[in-house]
Amino acid sequence: MPAARRMRRAAAAAGVVERFAGMGSALAGVMFVWSMLSPLLPRQLFEHFVGRFLRRHARRLAGLVDPYLTVTISEHCGERMKLGDVYEQAKAYLSHQCARRARSLRAERAARDGGGGGDRFLLTMGDGEEVYDVFQGATVWWNSVSSGGGRRYESPWFGGGGVVYDDDRRAYRLLFHRRHRDLVVDSYLPHVCREGRAIMLRNRRRKLFTNAGGDRYRKSAWSYVAFEHPSTFDTLAMDPAKKKDIMDDLDAFRDGKDYYARIGKAWKRGYLLHGPPGTGKSTMIAAMANYLDYDIYDVELTSVATNTDLRRLFIETKGKSIIVIEDIDCSVDLTGKRKKRSPHAAAAAAAAEPGDAAKDESASKVTLSGLLNVIDGLWSACGGERIVVFTTNHVGKLDPALIRRGRMDKHIEMSYCCFETFKILAKNYLAIDAHHLFDDVRLLLQDAKIKITPADVAEHLMRKCAAADEAASCLASLVRALEKKAKGKATVEEETVVDE
Numbered sequence: 001m002p003a004a005r006r007m008r009r010a011a012a013a014a015g016v017v018e019r020f021a022g023m024g025s026a027l028a029g030v031m032f033v034w035s036m037l038s039p040l041l042p043r044q045l046f047e048h049f050v051g052r053f054l055r056r057h058a059r060r061l062a063g064l065v066d067p068y069l070t071v072t073i074s075e076h077c078g079e080r081m082k083l084g085d086v087y088e089q090a091k092a093y094l095s096h097q098c099a100r101r102a103r104s105l106r107a108e109r110a111a112r113d114g115g116g117g118g119d120r121f122l123l124t125m126g127d128g129e130e131v132y133d134v135f136q137g138a139t140v141w142w143n144s145v146s147s148g149g150g151r152r153y154e155s156p157w158f159g160g161g162g163v164v165y166d167d168d169r170r171a172y173r174l175l176f177h178r179r180h181r182d183l184v185v186d187s188y189l190p191h192v193c194r195e196g197r198a199i200m201l202r203n204r205r206r207k208l209f210t211n212a213g214g215d216r217y218r219k220s221a222w223s224y225v226a227f228e229h230p231s232t233f234d235t236l237a238m239d240p241a242k243k244k245d246i247m248d249d250l251d252a253f254r255d256g257k258d259y260y261a262r263i264g265k266a267w268k269r270g271y272l273l274h275g276p277p278g279t280g281k282s283t284m285i286a287a288m289a290n291y292l293d294y295d296i297y298d299v300e301l302t303s304v305a306t307n308t309d310l311r312r313l314f315i316e317t318k319g320k321s322i323i324v325i326e327d328i329d330c331s332v333d334l335t336g337k338r339k340k341r342s343p344h345a346a347a348a349a350a351a352a353e354p355g356d357a358a359k360d361e362s363a364s365k366v367t368l369s370g371l372l373n374v375i376d377g378l379w380s381a382c383g384g385e386r387i388v389v390f391t392t393n394h395v396g397k398l399d400p401a402l403i404r405r406g407r408m409d410k411h412i413e414m415s416y417c418c419f420e421t422f423k424i425l426a427k428n429y430l431a432i433d434a435h436h437l438f439d440d441v442r443l444l445l446q447d448a449k450i451k452i453t454p455a456d457v458a459e460h461l462m463r464k465c466a467a468a469d470e471a472a473s474c475l476a477s478l479v480r481a482l483e484k485k486a487k488g489k490a491t492v493e494e495e496t497v498v499d500e
Contacts, residue, residue, distance in 0.1 A: 069178050071189075075170040087121050089196025090172050094142055095124045096199045097133060104129045122203060127170075137179040137189045142171045208292065212300035213312055221313050227296060231286035235428050237421045237454040238280065238414075247291065249410060254292055257384070267384035271377065274395040275414030278455030281391040283412065285324055294387070295321045301331040302363075307370025314374040319385040327392045329397040332364045368399055376407045416451045425454060429461035430471045437475040446481035452485065 014063040016300040017175055075087045104126030123129065124474065127145040132141050146169070176184050233243055253269045259266040271288075273281040289296050297317050304310045373379060375388050390408060392398060403411070417425075419442045426432055444450055463470050 011028050023382040027399050035101075041063060055342065059418070061249065068175050069175075069181060071174040071216055071302055073174065073186070074260060086258065087170075087172065089193045089200065090142075090282045091124055091196070092199040092203070093196040094131065094172070094190045094276070095122050096195070101131045102126070102129045107129045131443050135191065136183060136187070138176065138183055140180070140184065141175040143175065144170070146170050161351055178353055206254035206289065207295045209295065209317075210300065211298075212303045219307070220223065221316055222297065225290060225344060227289065229286035231283045232290050235424070236280065236287045237417070237428075238284075239418060239420050239423045242412075246288075246410075246412065250288060250292055252487060253387070254385070255465055260470040267372065268380060268386045268388060270388045270409045272388070272395070272403050272408035272411045273389060273391045273414055275393070276416070276453060277393055278453035280454050281414050282326065284412070287393075288387070288389075289322055292322075292387075293320070297321055297323045299324060299325045301328075301366055301371075304364055304366050306365050307373070308366060308368055312380055315382050315385065317383060321385075322387045322389055324389045324391070327393065328402075329392045329394050332366050353388050370401065372401065372407070372457045417457045418452045419445045421454055422457060425457055426475075429458060429463065430474060436470065436473055437472065440479050441475065441482065443485060444479065446484060450482055452482065456481070 073087050096161060100123075102123075102125050105123045106126055107121045107123055125142070127144055127146040130143045132139055136139075159190075174184070174189075206227040207224040208229075209222040209224040211221055211365050233247055236243060249269075257267055273279065273284055277437070285296065288294070295318070297313075299313065301310075304313065314323070325332075332354075388408075390398075395403070395411075402408070422441055422445060423433070426435075445452075457478060460481055461474045463474065
């Protein structure tokens with residue numbers, strides 16, 4: 001038997017003995033009076049009186065025998081619509097304070113050591129395990145419980161229509177003597193939450209979440225891997241002035257909790273990253289996450305069946321996160337009924353084969369209205385400190401309602417490579433700040449007719465070997481590529497003039 005359970009039972013037995021010792025004479029007197037009166041009362045009246053007495057005072061009588069109270073902290077709150085913060089904080093607190101006393105444990109990987117050492121593990125209580133804790137002289141007991149037995153059920157909320165979720169519910173039960181009730185409620189539980197938050201912050205591993213390709217029976221709609229992208233604003237290939245403007249905007253958002261509350265807005269901000277392919281939109285998102293120390297939720301809209309499921313996804317996101325929808329212009333049709341189909345398109349739809357109709361039935365039914373509601377409607381306030389990022393290669397294809405100010409607050413154009421961007425790339429890839437070929441690169445990039453993406457420049461600057469003159473070789477390759485682009489543009493212009 002675990003030591004915590006033996007201690008609790010011993011304390012309970014001592015409390016019972018103490019209480020009954022003081023009640024012995026009182027109960028004896030009551031029984032004596034009752035034995036004198038019971039023969040004088042009719043049987044029906046006797047049974048009615050005893051039944052009412054027991055029903056009214058059963059809990060009080062049970063309290064005389066067992067003076068312990070229980071507080072249950074469930075894993076989910078709000079009818080399972082989101083994970084409970086108190087449960088996560090209690091889990092972190094118990095893993096740090098009490099898990100070493102448990103015999104059945106769960107192991108989870110913690111954050112990497114700052115010194116680059118091996119990985120550490122967090123140990124939490126296994127199901128059915130019980131540990132004790134002492135706070136200001138009061139002993140309390142924690143028990144990890146799981147109910148449901150892995151049963152599956154059709155959710156009345158998200159999706160219905162055959163979408164099935166696991167009914168395995170976890171919780172912590174806190175047991176304490178009733179004389180410590182005020183201490184536990186007013187002091188101990190707030191202490192657990194404070195310490196748990198601090199421990200979670202120290203052990204936090206940033207995560208990259210996805211909703212694509214998951215198990216439909218999973219309790220959460222999200223699965224994740226550790227986020228370890230190395231991109232930072234120091235290595236991001238962008239004009240330094242533009243980069244500083246973005247960093248200042250992110251700082252204002254991160255420190256703006258009171259400001260957003262004062263102006264009556266949900267604590268969120270939208271960023272639209274637009275530009276040609278290869279200009280660093282995904283790299284920008286990674287740099288933002290590393291700068292703010294936020295998690296990333298990568299939303300795959302084609303894997304979301306309905307607007308209700310999309311709402312569930314957003315509800316399950318947590319604070320300090322970036323919610324990303326990449327290439328939003330080509331993921332699902334978000335035009336709704338704003339555009340009428342041409343007669344040719346209507347005829348093609350009418351002539352579609354049954355197999356095509358089946359594909360349409362299984363396709364995502366997320367609408368523009370549903371997306372607008374979760375990013376800017378009432379549901380957008382369910383949680384705080386969240387950034388929403390859309391990326392697109394063709395900003396002109398997006399519905400104006402989707403990208404207006406207030407939804408996408410800041411529009412950032414990720415453009416072609418300029419000389420300032422090139423210098424950052426040369427520093428990153430070649431570890432040089434100056435070279436005699438820099439002047440040639442500058443002159444070529446100043447030509448507005450030459451357009452080359454940072455990704456293409458980076459490919460030319462990528463070292464192919466460790467030779468001493470590798471930097472000169474890479475720069476010469478880039479100069480040749482730029483000259484080729486300039487010559488190609490000139491040829492096209494000459495042909496245009498001849499045609500005219």
